[in-house]
Each structure stands twice: as structure tokens, then as C-alpha cells.
Amino acid sequence: MRQQIVDTKISSHVSGEADECLFEYLHTEMVNYTLSKSVNKKEKEEELCRLEWMGFSVGYRIIERLTRECSRFKDELDMIKFICTDFWISLYHKQIDNLRTNHHGVYVLQDNSFRLLEKVGTNSNKQYLQESPRLLAFTCGLLRGSLANLGIISTVNAEISTLPTCKFHVQVQQI
């Protein structure tokens, strides 16, 4: 399957849809813009929720288009699996590396080389570790929005310990 992904990557600039790097550059500009709205550090963290909100609205819309031809999901876990596989592959070009759950509404999605962090640094490089979380706010929102439109109300947090690995913690609100 890996081979397949590489192949489409090469052919992508022949047939050419909105090329992948365009999204990456746009995302960077959105982060810059959001952060430029504030001066001190505390405010900056508050500003990140605007980024999260933008992610939410994108996620809410895109999931509708992605699941048009899907068969009905069996349960919550099935939806999360869809997010980890098909959803992640089409948005971030690889699937989530591992998924954990306590079967009571907590899910941990780990990506060992997250697309938006890949070019920032590797294991040995801690230079940008502190700034990296801002690159995840949009995706947290994207996850939350997608789940919301599938009927799952949740909170999503992200954590980075070494680049470019990151974990998304999804906590489903039990109703």
C-alpha cells in the first residue's frame, strides 16, 4: 500500500489537483495570522482557539463529503477507525500509526510522522519543540468538527514529545 501512495505522489503534478503544498503554506499563514493578533504568550494560547475553530468548521464540512459513499458505521469505534485510516490517509497521506482506547470514550491517536510537523524537525532536534503545538490546533479542531458531524461531541487535545511524533487525545462527552 505504501508503494501506491508514493506512485500517486509522483503523478500528482501531471494531472494536478490543488497541490498538497498549497495547503501547507496556507496553514502556515493561518497560524502566523492567528498569532499576530496578540503580543504576549498567554494571549497567544487563547488565540489558538480561533485556529481550532477554523479547523472545526473545515472538519464539519469535509467529513460530510468524505462519508457520502460510506456504508453506515457500526458504532463509535468504527467511526474513529474511519478517521484513523481513510480520513487520515486522504488528508495527511498516511494512516494513524496506532490507536488506543479504554472503550469508555477515551481515544489516543498517535502519528509518528505528522505531515505538518515533518519538516520542522526530527528526534534529535528540540529547537522548535516549544513552538510546535501551534501547528496542531487546526488539526485538533478538524478532528473535533468531523466527529461532531458524525454525532460525537468531544474534546480533542494534542501532545508532542519528540518531533515529528504527535498524539491526539479524543475525549468523548458521554450523554
Place this chain on the structure above:
Amino acid sequence: MNHIPYVNMSRTGTKLDWKKVNSELFTLTYGALVAQLLKDYENVEDVNKQLERMGYNMGIRLIEDFLARTGSGRCYDFRDTAEKIQTGFKIFLGITPVIANWSAAGDEFSLCFESNPLTEFVELPDHCLNLKYCNILIGILRGACEMVQMEIACWFVQDQLKNDNVNELRVKFIKRLEDAIPAGED
């Protein structure tokens, strides 16, 4: 987190066309950004400016990508530039605009295109008539050209969001930028 057990992720399902999804991701993300800017600024003109600025920042990076992918060298003349911009549209947006309406002096041309991935799910409400929705493109072009020592101006003459039949982007050559002397040298 060790108490949370791993799950086997395999599932039977449909495979999605990720190239299409990627284009939609870009379109929707851009839409969310414009919506946010409209919320942040009272004045639509400020939104236009901000979009252009962001485009400019993208353009100065995008040109590296473009040159690396196409391996193209310097432009011989402005006609050559027009063709390269056309190629850029093809690579990054998957559309091939038609180059038309050259000015007599050969310093101005138009790019006409019917489908625009940026506006795929977009309709402008009445109070946004002054919004230049695709202003990011203008910034991108300007930024990219500036990195190859060319100052250009561009603007939309026709816009499908404003009920025109096509999108027409006008590009005008302003001047050649000279290589700056590195700081500290004469």
C-alpha cells in the same frame, strides 16, 4: 497512558480519492480563513489587504517549489513569464488558464479560466460585494514574481462570484528588480 490498550485499526471500507480530498481540504480551509477574517475586520477592504498579504507570503515560498519541480530557468520575456504562470496554475491548482488579451506594448495579459478550485463551494452574500474573494492568488503571483526579480501588478477584471462568465486575471509588468548589493559590500 499505558493502561489504555491498543486497538486493531483495520476495517473494511471505501478508499477515498485523496487528491480530490486534498483539493477540497484546501478550498474549505481557505473558506474558513476568509470567514474568520470577515469576523475579525469590520472593513472588507482590510480583509482584501490581509488576504493579499498572506498570498504574498505564500508566493515567496511557492516559487521555490515551482522552480524545483519544473526546473525552469529565467524568463526570456514577458510572454515566457505568462506561460510559466500558466504552468504554475496547472501544477498547483490543476487548471489551465487561457492566456489572452495582450496589450499592444506586450506588458499586460489576461489569464482566463472557468473553473476555480478556490471558489468551488462559494457564493457571496450581498453584503460582501466588495470582497475580493480570490485575492490570495494575486498575492501569490506578486510574491512569486518578486522572488525572480520581477515586479508585477495583478487584479481581477472578471469574477464568476460576481456573476461574470469567466474569471479573468489581469497581469501587468511593472519593472525589473535589480540584484541588491549584499549588505556591507560596495
